[in-house]
Amino acid sequence: MFKHLYKVSLFVFSITLIISLCADAEQVKPGEYEVKAAFIYNFAKFIEWPDDSFLDKSSSITMCVIGDDPFGRSIDSIHDKPVKEKKLKVKHIQSVKDIKGCHILFISGSEAKNLPQILKITEGAGILTIGDTGGFAYSGVIINFYLEQNKVNFEINTKAAKRARLQISSKLLKLARIVGE
Amino acid sequence: MKIKVSLLFLIFTMLTIVVYAEEIKSPTSPDLTQLGIEELMEIEVATVYGASKYEQKVTEAPSSVTVITAEEIRKYGYRTLADILRSVRGFYVTYDRNYNYLGSRGFSRPGDYNTRFLLLVDGHRINDNVYDGAYFGTEFIIDVDLIERVEIIRGPGSSLYGTNAFFGVINIITKQGRDFKGTEISGEAGSFDTYKGRLSYGNKFQNGLEILLSGSLYDSKGQRHLFFKEFDDPATNNGVAENADDDQYNSFFTKLSFHDFTLQAAYVSREKVIPTGSWDTVFNNPRTRTTDELSYIDLNYNYDFGRQTNIQARVYYDQYYYKGDYLYDYPPVTLNKDRAWGDWWGGELKLTTKVVEKHLLTLGAEYRDNFRQDQSNYDEDPFCLYLEDTRDSTILAFYLQDEFKILKNLILNAGLRHDHYSTFGGTTNPRLALIFTPFEKTIFKLLYGEAFRAPNAYELYYDDGGISTKSNPDLNPETIKTYELSLEQYLGNNLHISASGFYYKINDLISQQIDPVDNLIMFNNVEDVEAKGFELELDGRWDSGLRGRISYTYQETENRQTGEILTSSPKHLAKLNIIVPVLKEKVFLGIETQYVSKVKTLEGNYASDYFLANLTLFSQNLLKSLETSATVYNLFDEKYGNTGSEEHAQDIIEQDGRSFRIKLTYKF
Numbered sequence: 053m054f055k056h057l058y059k060v061s062l063f064v065f066s067i068t069l070i071i072s073l074c075a076d077a078e079q080v081k082p083g084e085y086e087v088k089a090a091f092i093y094n095f096a097k098f099i100e101w102p103d104d105s106f107l108d109k110s111s112s113i114t115m116c117v118i119g120d121d122p123f124g125r126s127i128d129s130i131h132d133k134p135v136k137e138k139k140l141k142v143k144h145i146q147s148v149k150d151i152k153g154c155h156i157l158f159i160s161g162s163e164a165k166n167l168p169q170i171l172k173i174t175e176g177a178g179i180l181t182i183g184d185t186g187g188f189a190y191s192g193v194i195i196n197f198y199l200e201q202n203k204v205n206f207e208i209n210t211k212a213a214k215r216a217r218l219q220i221s222s223k224l225l226k227l228a229r230i231v232g233e
Numbered sequence: 234m235k236i237k238v239s240l241l242f243l244i245f246t247m248l249t250i251v252v253y254a255e256e257i258k259s260p261t262s263p264d265l266t267q268l269g270i271e272e273l274m275e276i277e278v279a280t281v282y283g284a285s286k287y288e289q290k291v292t293e294a295p296s297s298v299t300v301i302t303a304e305e306i307r308k309y310g311y312r313t314l315a316d317i318l319r320s321v322r323g324f325y326v327t328y329d330r331n332y333n334y335l336g337s338r339g340f341s342r343p344g345d346y347n348t349r350f351l352l353l354v355d356g357h358r359i360n361d362n363v364y365d366g367a368y369f370g371t372e373f374i375i376d377v378d379l380i381e382r383v384e385i386i387r388g389p390g391s392s393l394y395g396t397n398a399f400f401g402v403i404n405i406i407t408k409q410g411r412d413f414k415g416t417e418i419s420g421e422a423g424s425f426d427t428y429k430g431r432l433s434y435g436n437k438f439q440n441g442l443e444i445l446l447s448g449s450l451y452d453s454k455g456q457r458h459l460f461f462k463e464f465d466d467p468a469t470n471n472g473v474a475e476n477a478d479d480d481q482y483n484s485f486f487t488k489l490s491f492h493d494f495t496l497q498a499a500y501v502s503r504e505k506v507i508p509t510g511s512w513d514t515v516f517n518n519p520r521t522r523t524t525d526e527l528s529y530i531d532l533n534y535n536y537d538f539g540r541q542t543n544i545q546a547r548v549y550y551d552q553y554y555y556k557g558d559y560l561y562d563y564p565p566v567t568l569n570k571d572r573a574w575g576d577w578w579g580g581e582l583k584l585t586t587k588v589v590e591k592h593l594l595t596l597g598a599e600y601r602d603n604f605r606q607d608q609s610n611y612d613e614d615p616f617c618l619y620l621e622d623t624r625d626s627t628i629l630a631f632y633l634q635d636e637f638k639i640l641k642n643l644i645l646n647a648g649l650r651h652d653h654y655s656t657f658g659g660t661t662n663p664r665l666a667l668i669f670t671p672f673e674k675t676i677f678k679l680l681y682g683e684a685f686r687a688p689n690a691y692e693l694y695y696d697d698g699g700i701s702t703k704s705n706p707d708l709n710p711e712t713i714k715t716y717e718l719s720l721e722q723y724l725g726n727n728l729h730i731s732a733s734g735f736y737y738k739i740n741d742l743i744s745q746q747i748d749p750v751d752n753l754i755m756f757n758n759v760e761d762v763e764a765k766g767f768e769l770e771l772d773g774r775w776d777s778g779l780r781g782r783i784s785y786t787y788q789e790t791e792n793r794q795t796g797e798i799l800t801s802s803p804k805h806l807a808k809l810n811i812i813v814p815v816l817k818e819k820v821f822l823g824i825e826t827q828y829v830s831k832v833k834t835l836e837g838n839y840a841s842d843y844f845l846a847n848l849t850l851f852s853q854n855l856l857k858s859l860e861t862s863a864t865v866y867n868l869f870d871e872k873y874g875n876t877g878s879e880e881h882a883q884d885i886i887e888q889d890g891r892s893f894r895i896k897l898t899y900k901f
Contacts, residue, residue: 063846087278091273124673129265204276224270
C-alpha cells in the first residue's frame with residue numbers, strides 16, 4: 053500500500069479541497085419518522101373535525117401515540133405547532149382508557165392485537181386514527197402509511213372516516229390510495 | 234522518508250475531512266413541517282427487500298446490507314453491474330477479457346462463473362442452469378440505466394433462496410414505468426470505439442396499467458493491440474493480439490403491471506471475442522469468441538389481504554444459450570464448437586403473515602424444473618463429436634422464516650429451508666440473526682448462517698474427450714458456515730458507521746484441479762477453506778446532494794490442507810466514493826477510488842496491488858430534460874493486472890489503462 057500512499061494522499065487531499073470549495077451543505081437528511089410526523093402535521097390542516105370534538109374555539113388539537121413509540125424525538129418538531137387557530141399538542145398514552153381526549157391517535161404496530169378494541173372506542177368519537185402497519189387501513193384505521201420505492205405514501209379508508217364523522221379534504225384524497233374494507 | 238511524509242500528509246488530510254464533516258453536520262434540521270404533502274411524498278427513506286423476501290428497514294434485515302441507487306449509478310458513471318459491485322465495501326472484481334468474476338470475503342476461485350453469488354432481478358433468479366453462472370459485465374441481462382437500486386446482501390442466503398446464495402445475494406430492483414413518464418433516449422461513446430444506445434418508454438395510465446419498454450445496443454472494438462508476454466514469439470505475432478477484443482450486445486426489457494399482477498420479460502445476447510488465447514486456442518485470431526444469450530418471462534402476483542397478510546405467487550420460464558467458438562491448430566486449424574443449452578421453468582408461492590402477535594412469519598415453496606441442461610462439443614470440419622450430454626433435473630424446496638420481536642429492541646430472525654434435488658438428494662440450511670437496538674441509533678446484529686452450492690451440470694458432466702476437461706459425476710454440494718457480528722451506529726442525521734467481523738468456514742469446496750495423470754482440468758470436492766476478517770465503513774449523506782462512503786476491509790483466507798492463502802484473495806481492500814454538488818441540484822462531481830492489495834496467482838506469483846480512481850462530471854437540467862455525463866476511468870493510468878485461471882497461459886492478465894466515456898440522455 054505504501055507504494056501508492058503518495059498518490060492516495062494527493063488524491064484525497066485534492067478531493068477535500070474540491071469539497072470545501074464546492075459543497076454547500078445547508079440541510080440534513082430526515083429520518084422516516086420525522087417525515088411521518090410532518091405528514092401528520094399536514095393531515096391536521098386538511099381534516100375537519102365535528103364541532104363537538106373541541107371544548108371551545110381556541111383549544112388545542114391533541115395527538116396521542118399509543119403503543120411502542122416509533123417517533124422518539126422526531127415528534128418534537130410538530131409539538132406546539134399552530135394549525136389554523138389551534139395548537140397541536142402531542143402526548144403519549146399507555147392505556148385505551150386515555151383515548152377519549154385525543155383528536156388524532158397514532159396506533160403503533162405493537163398494538164395490532166388491540167386494534168379492534170381501540171377502533172371500537174374511536175369510531176364515532178371524531179378521532180382521526182393513523183397507523184403505519186400493513187393491513188391497518190383494511191381493518192378500519194382511517195389513514196395508514198406505507199412505503200413505496202423508499203418513499204412514504206398513505207392510504208385512506210374513506211368509510212372509516214365517514215363513521216368517525218371526519219371531513220377529509222379532496223386534496224388529501226387525491227394523493228392517497230383509497231382503501232375499502 | 235517519502236513514506237513518512239506521505240503518511241503525515243494522509244493523516245493530515247483525514248483530519249481535515251473529519252473536521253470538515255463535523256462542520257457540515259450542522260445541528261439545524263430542515264423544518265419538514267414547512268413542506269406540503271406532495272413534497273413529503275418525494276423524500277426517500279432506506280429499506281431493503283432481498284434480505285427477507287419482503288420490504289423491511291435496512292437496520293432490521295438479518296444481514297449486512299449495502300444499497301446502491303440509480304442516482305449513484307448515474308453520478309459515478311457506472312457502465313456495468315461489475316462497475317457497481319467494484320465500488321461496494323468488501324467486493325472486488327477480476328476480469329479475464331471475457332467475463333467478470335466477483336470476489337467477496339477473500340474468495341474468487343479460478344473457473345468460477347460467479348456461481349457462489351445469487352443474482353436476482355426483482356426477485357427472479359438469473360443464474361443459469363448449466364454453469365450456474367451469474368453475469369455481471371456487458372453480458373448482464375438488464376441495462377444499468379434501468380436499475381432503480383441494487384441491494385447487496387452479504388453472507389449466506391440459502392435459508393430463503395437455496396443454491397448459489399453462498400457468499401451473498403445481489404438483488405436488482407428495476408425502475409417502474411412511472412419513473413419515465415414518456416420516452417427517453419440515451420447515447421454514449423467511449424474509448425476503444427465503444428458506442429451504446431438505449432431507447433425506453435414508460436408510463437402509468439389512469440386505469441392502473443403501468444408499462445415499461447426498453448431496448449439497448451452496445452458495440453465496442455475493444456483494445457486494438459493487446460500484448461501478452463506469454464506469447465512473445467514471432468510465431469504468435471510477438472505476443473500482440475490485434476483486433477481481438479470486440480464486445481457487442483443487444484438487450485431488451487419490458488415490464489407490465491396491472492393491479493396485483495406484474496409481467497416481465499428480458500433478453501440479452503452478448504458476443505465477446507477472446508484475445509487471451511485461452512484454452513490453448515490459436516493466439517491472435519478473432520474467430521475465438523463466445524456468445525451468451527439469456528432470456529426470461531416472469532409473471533408475479535402479489536396480493537395484500539390486509540391484517541398484515543400478503544401472498545405472492547410467481548411462475549417463470551427461462552432460457553440460456555451459450556455458444557463458444559474456439560480455434561485450434563491440431564494441425565490443421567480447426568474450429569471447435571462448444572455449446573450449452575438451458576431451459577427451465579418454475580414457480581414459487583410465498584405467504585407472509587402476522588397471525589401470532591410479535592411474529593412475522595414467511596412460508597414458501599418453490600419448484601424448478603430444469604428440463605434441458607445440455608452440453609455439446611465438436612469440431613466443425615472435419616466433424617468430430619467429443620461431447621453430447623443431455624440432462625434434466627428438478628428441485629423442490631420449502632422454507633420458513635420467522636421475525637420474532639422478543640422485546641421492543643430485540644428481534645430474532647430465524648429461517649430454515651429444505652431443498653430436494655433429483656440429482657444428489659436433500660439439503661437443509663438454517664440462518665439465525667439476533668438484532669439488538671440498545672439505543673435509538675445503535676444496532677447490533679449477531680448472524681449465523683449455513684449455505685450450500687449444488688454442483689452444476691458443467692462441473693458434473695463436462696468432458697470434451699481429452700482436449701481440456703473431464704467430468705466428475707460424483708461431486709457433492711459444497712457447504713459453508715458463517716458467523717458475523719456487526720454494529721451499525723448512526724451519528725446525527727448524516728453519518729453512519731458500519732463495522733463487522735466475520736468468520737467463514739467452507740467444506741468440500743468444488744475446485745478446478747489439474748489431474749497430473751492426464752493433465753486434464755476436472756472439478757473435485759477437495760478443499761476446506763477458512764476466511765476471517767473485518768470491515769469498517771463510514772457513510773454520509775447531506776441534503777445538498779453531498780454524499781460519500783469510505784471503507785476498509787481486512788480479509789484472510791486459508792486453505793486448511795496446505796495452510797496457504799487462496800489465489801486471487803487480497804488481504805486489504807479500501808474504497809472511497811464521494812459525490813460533490815458543484816452547482817446546486819444541477820452539476821455534480823462523482824469521485825471514486827479503490828485500492829486492492831496484492832494477490833497470489835495460480836503459479837504462486839503475486840499480482841501487485843493497485844489503486845484506481847474514476848472521475849465523473851454529471852449534469853442534469855442545465856438544458857431542460859437533458860442529462861450529460863463525462864467520466865475518466867483509471868484516471869492515473871495505473872498499470873495493473875488480474876489473475877488468470879487454469880485455462881489461461883497468462884498468470885496475470887493486464888487490465889485497461891485510462892479510458893473515457895461521455896453520455897447524453899434526453900427525455901421527451
